Amino acid sequence: MALPDEPDRDVGIIELPSWGRVVATGGVVPYEVLDDDGQPIEPIRRYLRDFVAQGRRPGSVRSYAYDLLRWWRWLRAVDVEWDRATSAEVRDLVLWLQRATKQRRTARTTSAATAGTINPITRKLHPGDRYQPRTIRHSNAVLRAFYEFWIERGAGPLVNPVPLQRRSGQRPNAHHNPLQPFRPEGRLRYNPPVPKRRPRAMSDQQWKNFFGALGSDRDRALVAMVISNAARAGEILGLRNGDVDWGDQLVRVYRKGSGAEQWLPASAESFVWLRLYLDTIDTLRADDPLWWTLRHRRRADGELVRQPLNYDALRAVLRRVNDLLGTNWTMHDLRHTAALRMLRDKNLTLRDIQIILGHAHLSTTQLYLEEDPEEVIRRVHEHLLRPALNEQPAPAPPPGRAYNAADLAVLFGDQPR
Structure with missing residues (x-):
């Protein structure tokens, strides 16, 4: 043929x-x-x-x-x-x-x-x-x-x-549950498999090192806010002065993709750094961007002017920190760290964390439930330091023959105490 x-x-x-x-x-x-x-x-x-x-x-x-x-x-x-x-x-x-x-x-x-x-x-x-x-x-x-x-x-x-x-011999959505949304009819033929990615989080010491390497109150306020509410980089950079609720310690973000408005809590520490940062710049109007940076004008005088902080400038901040620490952390690592910290809190449910992270589906949040290999290794090391369960304790040495105290006194005389 x-x-x-x-x-x-x-x-x-x-x-x-x-x-x-x-x-x-x-x-x-x-x-x-x-x-x-x-x-x-x-x-x-x-x-x-x-x-x-x-x-x-x-x-x-x-x-x-x-x-x-x-x-x-x-x-x-x-x-x-x-x-x-x-x-x-x-x-x-x-x-x-x-x-x-x-x-x-x-x-x-x-x-x-x-x-x-x-x-x-x-x-x-x-x-x-x-x-x-x-x-x-x-x-x-x-x-x-x-x-x-x-x-x-x-x-x-x-x-x-x-x-x-498509799978041969099968009709697309043949067993579709009417209560569930329709799934895609099939994967793209030339899509390569993607390795499963595990959320990467900083340890407490790594977070302290990262925070200590930041050079300004603005950067400290920004990352302290992300580590407390897991906002995405684009969402946190989109904050305006009117999006900050100082009384209830909330910030208003617009979610990636949907653009939906959502108020997120932030730590008291982040608001302290935010106040210190805002004291160094001019008064902002409600619709002014919250984060600003100093840049040289593209003119002969080279005068420094304030411009809104964009993603490229934020990447430059991270690049300086990473060069100092020898790391390669990203803003998304801060989001992962915040999510895993919330998961360890027994007072928060998975549904609570889904809402804070802005996930449309609970299955996306469930990815954070996977065991951290480093935590598994730590627990196995602790196990290896403990005696094996089937190992019997060593038998105690047999007691020595007892002597009569009166006989010893006759033999050696009374010993001073």
């Missing part, structure tokens, strides 16, 4: 061209993908406009834009039009991502020695130069959604080039 024609590519020798770029627009659609002539790529522009209309955050738009730019570069490398793409192109892109090295704007400097290695203090993996399985899965999800958008509008290929992997 004749097999269908299929391109036979050597993905190992393919190099993506440095074609096109993602730019911030500041408009309704915060990011656009431009070609080499500086013109928006029309299929991507229309899709991102629809994507924003669904209520997506700017960070998600930026992430989708970069995945689609990589796809367009790949199509140019293999000489295929976007509306003629098949599952063969998606499969070959996945094969290429599994062995390719990330494209970097600048070469690594100090991080070159640690890339892809395990930090001996945190036992966390340093970011490497290879694409991780989660990156590949995200790329596949973006491409499938992009082509679903165009297929619904009668454009693009007839069949989505990112196929689903």
